[in-house]
Amino acid sequence: MRTALKVLLTLVVIAAIGGYGAYHYWQTRLQAPITLDEPMLYEVPPGAGFNRVVDDLEAQGVLADAWAFKLLTRVEPDRVPSLKVGEYSLEPGMSGMQVLDKLASAEVVTYSVTIPEGWTFQQMRAALAEAEKLAHASAEMSDDEIMTALGHEGEHPEGRFFPDTYTYHKGVEDLEILRQANQSMEALLEEVWADRAEDLPIDTPYEALIMASLIERETGAPEERRQIAGVFKRRLERGMRLQTDPTVIYGMGDRFEGNITRADLREATPYNTYVIDGLPPTPIALPGRAALEAAVDPQEGDTLYFVAKGDGTHHFSRTLREHNNAVNRYIRRR
Template identity: 70%
Template sequence: MGRALKILLVLILLAALAAFAGHRYWQSRLAAPITLDETTLYEVPAGAGYHRVVNELAEQGVIADAWAFRLLTRLEPETLPRLRPGEYRLEPGMSGRELLSLLGSNDVVSYPLTIPEGWTFRQMRELLDAAPKLEHNTDGLSDEEVMARLDREGRHPEGWFFPDTYRYHKGLSDLEILRQALERMEATLDEVWAARDDDLPLESPYEALIMASLIERETGAPEERPEIAGVFKRRLERGMRLQTDPTVIYGMGERYDGNITHADLREATPYNTYVIDGMPPTPIALPGRAALEAAVHPEEGETLYFVAKGDGTHHFSRTLREHNNAVNRYIRNR
């Protein structure tokens, strides 16, 4: 073997060793922990390319060896994740490879939004309007226009949105939250109505929704809901007016200041069940599942009246005399 050939082989060997060492070093830079001391939020902007994200991460001091990440596009393009827009929570100690995997996942940062049982649709809209990092596509729209956007044109919105905690990520639209809550309520109402008692004085799922909203607004004590439903059922069957204060309040709208007067009880609004027969024309709040269940499974009994005791529960009475005594005890004396 000639001297020149030996030198060539040595050079090839040295080049191979250098390439191997270089590749190992490059891989070690990708596997090294990112340079963060605390949890940090990073947002992948919509439409951002891989190189833009790498440059931003380097500028923000998240990664120290941007060159190692840029080389991926040349040496291992098949390993590059498809970046997904959204906010991500970067943790100290995660490797560069783990960082890239995270930015291509669905593990975006989400935020809770809780719609309490018994709230009105107006209150729900106000909460959505104030939610940070949510796209406010319903801003300036009337309730009627919102329902049209949800493909429920002509439907009164009250009662049709299931109260619960929903999670959203930055950039999600308030319409998407509304659609989730709407479809959840429709599915729940259909399920509950299908399993209803046979002897209800209710003719449709919508009447059950109205009844559930009255029950929801009358009590926050879960154990009372079936008994309140039973009182309402018996009053309807006997042709008695429901005479429930929350309907008066709903009919007053923004005029309600926390007090109901005798004049308010006599005011003829479509919702005042001291004046109208039967139930109001629409729900008056967003009922939860327990109230829906109570509406279709009212408790049997003989009570026809109830009055708030001041502790969140009610006193139930069978006769008007007993009820008046309870009113004296719990309302007038207080």
């Protein structure tokens, strides 16, 4: 009887030791480093279950022991992470469990597209069309169809999107970027319009957006934006035409090849401010915050003219005679 009891106890101890050893080995396989020598992108596709992803990771040589992870679903289901669709960056040295925990996180790989200040809406569309991993839902849509999809049926798209860097993950639609940019511009325009100067010759936030686009296209020098705005303000107040070259270029569209001729200045397009009175009918570019702030807070002064000096800045003049002299100095000399 005692002998049988000893044998039974011995078997129990052996089984316990064996079970502990098996459990310990299983845990070491879960925590073992993955077999990567360099970073790689891995995508969890829609509808993929845990076991399918584990099998795929083993097939791609990332995990060496898929069985160890599948066993989790039976032995410790509470430890099984809930995987999320998306792209993830896997790094050498990660353990298998760290990989699966990452695939259950929100740490998806992100991409970005930058829309510079002063670009046109067509340039923005071209940039979105070339952005990697972005779903190009608007590729076959007209500008009007895009504005309708964004809830702005009948509105002209130019100027209504804030130029910025936008981040996204694989599969996000370009319409979502456009929606974000549109909402950002609307919020910013409302903000700056609320802080506008009292004596502006413009009456609506949209006119401020148009003015800001002219300022944006005229100068990239931060210290000049309010000066440019001041010149435009005084010209509007005196009934003078704005006579700004970027409106000529915008009105020419694809015909512009880098130079403006006298005939171009005389061409009657809806945007040519050498021909039309007041502001053009729509913005001519996507203005940034600084241009918007300048449009609603012009610098006081008495200058009515400006001409590019060729170094990115302008010469400002009070009289036409002074302006013509500046043109001779900076333009005709070139």
